[in-house]
Amino acid sequence: MARRTLTPATIVDAAVAIAARAEPDGLTGRVLGAELGVDRSAVWRHFKDHDALLRAVGDRLLRMALDAVPARLAPHERMMALARSVVGTFVAHPHVGAAISGRTTQGEGELAMVEFTLQALGEAGVPAEQCARQQRTLADTILGYAGLRASKALLSEEIRQRDQQAWMGTYATVSPQTHPAIARHVTDLAAVTDDDVLESLLAALWAAVRGVIDTVGGVK
Structure with missing residues (x-):
């Protein structure tokens, strides 16, 4: 699998894109890894746990609504x-x-x-x-x-x-x-x-x- 430089923002970008497709497991390492073209473990180097990722994606939705x-x-x-x-x-x-x-x-x-x-x-x-x-x-x-x-x-x-x-x-x-x-x-x-x-x-x-x-x- 090709290496890709990740940041919390790029992971949230991917999660929002998956969420817009109404896919049920968009906040799992497996699905995000496939979306980003990285190993699933890479996601959890940037977020402590699933809850931290959920809050980050939710916060992005609030920002989108406000904008x-x-x-x-x-x-x-x-x-x-x-x-x-x-x-x-x-x-x-x-x-x-x-x-x-x-x-x-x-x-x-x-x-x-x-x-x-x-x-x-x-x-x-x-x-x-x-x-x-x-x-x-x-x-x-x-x-x-x-x-x-x-x-x-x-x-x-x-x-x-x-x-x-x-x-x-x-x-x-x-x-x-x-x-x-x-x-x-x-x-x-x-x-x-x-x-x-x-x-x-x-x-x-x-x-x-x-x-x-x-x-x-x-x-x-």
């Missing part, structure tokens, strides 16, 4: 664009997205994202003593939803279709006597998309932030 946010947006639009970008990036790299959503990467990407959000919240008018709480609420909620969407993206097309069809299958057959609310709303439930849920979630999150801002006057 995709358009410039010159108002604070509210900036935060909402970041949220959509995180969800999209995690879904596009589902194995890593699902695995990292409940973790802290402790890397530069995460630091940049926290800084970005805190600055936007401050510019929007959130009082300083509330910025940390609002940032954590936004981050934990969006990362949790992004992880859910990434997990769904890992399901086979057959399973996804079966789950979707349940709304007009199992749910459509419930008795109006025992489950009147479901019977009344079953068609509407079936019509709700993942993006509908995301937009409602973002609206609710911003409404909470706006409530904090309104206590000190003015929404930017």
Whole structure:
């Protein structure tokens, strides 16, 4: 096998490329070694263990999501664009997205994202003593939803279709006597998309932030 000079960055590059193909074992030495054209043991000279590699790749995904946010947006639009970008990036790299959503990467990407959000919240008018709480609420909620969407993206097309069809299958057959609310709303439930849920979630999150801002006057 030809020798190749490796760095942590080139290994993460390879892992992200594998993750974008939704390959299940992209963070193993065997798969990364094959991708990079090196012996599998070479990977672990740069990362202490699998968890360190996972956090590095997850941190890269956060950086990618942040870099995709358009410039010159108002604070509210900036935060909402970041949220959509995180969800999209995690879904596009589902194995890593699902695995990292409940973790802290402790890397530069995460630091940049926290800084970005805190600055936007401050510019929007959130009082300083509330910025940390609002940032954590936004981050934990969006990362949790992004992880859910990434997990769904890992399901086979057959399973996804079966789950979707349940709304007009199992749910459509419930008795109006025992489950009147479901019977009344079953068609509407079936019509709700993942993006509908995301937009409602973002609206609710911003409404909470706006409530904090309104206590000190003015929404930017």
